[in-house]
Amino acid sequence: MGAIRKRVIIADDEAHIRRVFRDVIERENLEVVAEAADGEEAVEFYRRDKPDVLFMDINMPHKTGEEGLKEILAEFPEARVVMLTMVADTDTVRRCVEAGAAGYILKSLSVNELRDCVREVMGVAGSS
Amino acid sequence: MTAMREDAVGATVEPATGGSRSSESTWPGTGLAEALLDAAPIPLLVIDADDTVRFANRVARLDGGRGTVGPRFGDVLGCEVAGQGCGTTPTCAVCGAWKAVRLARGGDATAEECRLRTRGGDSISYRVTATPVDVAGERWLVCGFLDVSVACRHRILEHAVFHDVMNLASGVRGLSELRATTPVEQRGDLDTLIESGASALTNMIQDQRTVVLAERGGLELSLKELDARALLESVRSEFDGHELCRQRRLVIAGDAVSGRFISDKTVLSLVLRHLVRNAMEAAPRGTVVTLGCGPDGRAMVFRVHNPGVMSDVVRLQLFHRGFSTRGEGRGIGTYAVKLLTERFLRGKVDVVSEEPHGTVFSVRVPHAAPSGPRGE
Numbered sequence A: 001m002g003a004i005r006k007r008v009i010i011a012d013d014e015a016h017i018r019r020v021f022r023d024v025i026e027r028e029n030l031e032v033v034a035e036a037a038d039g040e041e042a043v044e045f046y047r048r049d050k051p052d053v054l055f056m057d058i059n060m061p062h063k064t065g066e067e068g069l070k071e072i073l074a075e076f077p078e079a080r081v082v083m084l085t086m087v088a089d090t091d092t093v094r095r096c097v098e099a100g101a102a103g104y105i106l107k108s109l110s111v112n113e114l115r116d117c118v119r120e121v122m123g124v125a126g127s128s
Numbered sequence B: 001m002t003a004m005r006e007d008a009v010g011a012t013v014e015p016a017t018g019g020s021r022s023s024e025s026t027w028p029g030t031g032l033a034e035a036l037l038d039a040a041p042i043p044l045l046v047i048d049a050d051d052t053v054r055f056a057n058r059v060a061r062l063d064g065g066r067g068t069v070g071p072r073f074g075d076v077l078g079c080e081v082a083g084q085g086c087g088t089t090p091t092c093a094v095c096g097a098w099k100a101v102r103l104a105r106g107g108d109a110t111a112e113e114c115r116l117r118t119r120g121g122d123s124i125s126y127r128v129t130a131t132p133v134d135v136a137g138e139r140w141l142v143c144g145f146l147d148v149s150v151a152c153r154h155r156i157l158e159h160a161v162f163h164d165v166m167n168l169a170s171g172v173r174g175l176s177e178l179r180a181t182t183p184v185e186q187r188g189d190l191d192t193l194i195e196s197g198a199s200a201l202t203n204m205i206q207d208q209r210t211v212v213l214a215e216r217g218g219l220e221l222s223l224k225e226l227d228a229r230a231l232l233e234s235v236r237s238e239f240d241g242h243e244l245c246r247q248r249r250l251v252i253a254g255d256a257v258s259g260r261f262i263s264d265k266t267v268l269s270l271v272l273r274h275l276v277r278n279a280m281e282a283a284p285r286g287t288v289v290t291l292g293c294g295p296d297g298r299a300m301v302f303r304v305h306n307p308g309v310m311s312d313v314v315r316l317q318l319f320h321r322g323f324s325t326r327g328e329g330r331g332i333g334t335y336a337v338k339l340l341t342e343r344f345l346r347g348k349v350d351v352v353s354e355e356p357h358g359t360v361f362s363v364r365v366p367h368a369a370p371s372g373p374r375g376e
Helices: A015-027 A039-049 A065-075 A091-099 A111-122 B032-039 B073-077 B090-094 B096-104 B149-180 B188-216 B228-237 B265-282 B312-317 B332-344
Strands: A007-011 A031-036 A053-057 A081-085 A103-106 B044-047 B053-056 B110-117 B123-135 B138-147 B223-227 B249-252 B260-264 B288-296 B299-306 B348-354 B358-366
Touching: A007 A015, A007 A039, A015 A031, A015 A053, A015 A111, A015 B149, A015 B188, A031 A039, A039 A053, A039 A065, A053 A065, A065 A081, A065 A091, A081 A091, A091 A103, A103 A111, A111 B149, B044 B073, B053 B073, B073 B096, B073 B138, B090 B312, B096 B110, B096 B123, B096 B138, B123 B149, B149 B188, B188 B265, B188 B332, B223 B228, B223 B265, B228 B249, B228 B265, B228 B288, B228 B299, B260 B265, B260 B358, B265 B288, B265 B299, B265 B332, B265 B358, B332 B348, B332 B358
Parallel strands: A007 A031, A007 A053, A053 A081, A081 A103, B249 B288
Antiparallel strands: B044 B053, B044 B138, B110 B123, B123 B138, B223 B260, B288 B299, B299 B358, B348 B358
């Protein structure tokens, strides 16, 4: 019997960023169950799909990543949410981590660096 | 260093209406106190317990006299709503300068940012400090007005470049890296995304450049005859497949009327695109953003409607540079819309936002060609 793939949701208002993360994640034999384009969708899709990890952009329309993070953690305290950001040294990133985000990833990283971050987050040893 | 605007002060500025006045309050500071205030490189105003200006330093005084004594600071700064009574209008409730003054009345020096529009149409960002001082047994506030418009502009531009452009550029770069390890027969949609991303990047940078040129007064228009409905359709089609259309629809009203007029297609398209983007981001999920156009006398009017209603706090600060409902430093959208439309296209931008009708932005441009920037 094959191993059950870990399930992921990607939330970012930039389609190109979502595609990069989708490809990197799927190449690690992980399953992208949904893509959200704003904070409202991110919360809605999390409730519906309850993924193993949510990768969520901080800066999104309709509901920010910070707002979405707090809403998800209030309802699902065990949720693993990794924030996506262009800049690491902001008050927003710090607040998200203090609020319970599992960490953050810089979107400006190379594909190889993103792959390493995803592996670390998902606890995978390498592509299978 | 910035002196007060020429239309803001004069030898015979009338006291503002509204509110009580302590007609007996006279700023007692003389000699050293006034010399120190006069030596400051920024405008300083001393206000009494009734918020009346009782002393203006050298930089604040354009005519060298004490003509600025008596009004409120909005009158001295030339604020566009001061004529209705500085401190008494709904706009004053969200004014950074008034916030600094109210907080300083509690006893501690404060600093707030104030985005002000003058009667002449200039948009100025001030860092306002309010410091309580006790002189001759009376409490005064020394208010400083540091013009930070340039810094504000840079902050917005930095955000646009360092965040928005980098965000998209990172995506394009990532897709290019992935393409290199993707089998040739599977590269089709990657190529499409890379091309669309590069195109969007170019447009984003060009839009920012247009706004920067406009702010410097160096924007040159390229005028030609346009068709209103065709222009609207062109803007609408830019949003085909756009992220913002995932949960909302963008349509052209059935009663949109075409018509010929002369204007700059690039600038007007930029204006309409910004309004559409804002409308799509403000519209509740599952709703429709509607575009309309039609002649109105000697003008062509474009309308962007969304069912959402903005709060008074948002509406009162809407066209100020630096204000945004999307986060610190992001706010070039509606400010640029007003700048480009009114100063360069010689048009007018208005907004109405109320229940149950929603929000409508109207852009009115003259039929005839604009002859150059207004007010330059």
